[in-house]
Structure formats: C-alpha cells, structure tokens
Amino acid sequence: MHSRLSREFYQQDVLKLAKALLGKVFVRIDSGKRLAGMIVETEAYLGIPDKAAHTVGGRQTIRNQSMWEDGGILYVYFTYGMHHCMNVVAQQSNEPVAVLIHALEPLEGLRSMYPRRNAARKDQQLCSGPAKLCQAMNISKDQNGIDLVTNTNLWIEDHQIKVSGKQIASGPRIGVQYAQDWADKPYRFWIKDHCCVSK
DNA sequence: AGAGTGATCATG
DNA sequence: ATGATCACTCTC
Numbered sequence A: 001m002h003s004r005l006s007r008e009f010y011q012q013d014v015l016k017l018a019k020a021l022l023g024k025v026f027v028r029i030d031s032g033k034r035l036a037g038m039i040v041e042t043e044a045y046l047g048i049p050d051k052a053a054h055t056v057g058g059r060q061t062i063r064n065q066s067m068w069e070d071g072g073i074l075y076v077y078f079t080y081g082m083h084h085c086m087n088v089v090a091q092q093s094n095e096p097v098a099v100l101i102h103a104l105e106p107l108e109g110l111r112s113m114y115p116r117r118n119a120a121r122k123d124q125q126l127c128s129g130p131a132k133l134c135q136a137m138n139i140s141k142d143q144n145g146i147d148l149v150t151n152t153n154l155w156i157e158d159h160q161i162k163v164s165g166k167q168i169a170s171g172p173r174i175g176v177q178y179a180q181d182w183a184d185k186p187y188r189f190w191i192k193d194h195c196c197v198s199k
Numbered sequence B: 001a002g003a004g005t006g007a008t009c010a011t012g
Numbered sequence C: 001a002t003g004a005t006c007a008c009t010c011t012c
Helices: A014-020 A062-069 A108-115 A130-136 A178-181
Strands: A023-032 A033-045 A072-081 A083-089 A098-110 A156-160 A167-172 A188-191
Touching: A014 A033, A014 A098, A023 A098, A033 A108, A033 A130, A062 A072, A062 A083, A083 A130, A098 A108, A098 A130, A098 A188, A108 A130
Parallel strands: none
Antiparallel strands: A023 A033, A023 A156, A033 A098, A033 A188, A072 A083, A083 A098, A167 A188
C-alpha cells in the first residue's frame, strides 16, 4: 500500500504524466517531520518546441540541467527574486520535458506549514500555487536534481485515489503570455471543483 | 492593478 | 559586464 511511484511511471509521455499525477501524494520529510499533500493541479512543459519551456530551442543551461535528466528527477528553479517552483521531470534523459506541480491539497504536517506561509489563513491557502507549495513544503534549490525514485526525504506515493478523466479539467497554463502560439495550449490540468487549486 | 525581489539569460 | 526578463504572490 501507498507504494512509491516507479521510474517507469515518470518515464511516460509528459502530457499523460501531468494527468496521471493528479491524485498522487507528494511526501517530504523535513527535519524528521512528514509533510504530505495530494497533487490537484499540474502543468506540462513540452520541451524543445514549447515556447513557454525553459528548454525551448534546446537551451541547456546551469539552471535547467535537471530537465535534461531521466524521468523521476526533481527540477527546482528560483524566480522573481523570491519564489521557488518545483517540477517532476518526465520521459527519458535528453528529452527535456517536465510537469510543474501547481497545487496540492495539504494532508499531513499542516502545523509546520503555517509558520512558513504568512499569508495563509485557511488550510486551502497553504499549497494553492507553485511557489506557495514549495514554501509550505520547505522546498528550495537544495532539492534540485534529487531522484524521487530513490531519495529518502522526498518522493511521490500512490494512495489508490482514483481520478477519472471526467474529473479532470484542462486549460491554458498560467503566466506564459509571452509564449505566442504556445501560450493558449491547454496543458494545465486540475481536479474539477477542488478547493485547493490556484486562483 | 502594482510592487517586490534578485538570479538567470542573451547579448556583446 | 550589463540590462531585461521572469512557469509568482501579496496587498491595495
């Protein structure tokens, strides 16, 4: 029960993975405490052709190196001088595609999330955005490049929560207006009517 | 609707 | 070396 997701799971097509991760449970051991949240919103970044992706045109930089690694590696980046965002790398090495974790429903360790989330007044505000959930789960560039298949402090579990295709909504990704013809592609996925998706 | 914040990137 | 940008969040 509650088995950890395997390498093969992460190596599937990035759009399929973005949908398959909905309902899975992200687990983080932070200072010996278990933090957990169910993934309720994701965004797929399709790599070299994707004008919204950090790896557009085959860009390979120090920042995005993790995206070039094998499926199951974590890609954490820092932006706007303030925020961290967390991605799960999909497919195979040298296919620089990833799924941005956009929102979680907090399940365990809420008491230790609140002090890091000054603006949060309700549980559903703790992890309802890509940078919010990194703050709540205490994720920073220190976790960039870790392997979710083998790491002892960070992984994703299957709790056998069934999310059917009917429960999944899709729409344009957030914050990628600059991406021209890729800006409107419906690569954002969320669980319909879930209280913890980003606003 | 606007500010905050500094790493990152392309250019040269 | 420099300047523009940014897969965001908060408060007004």
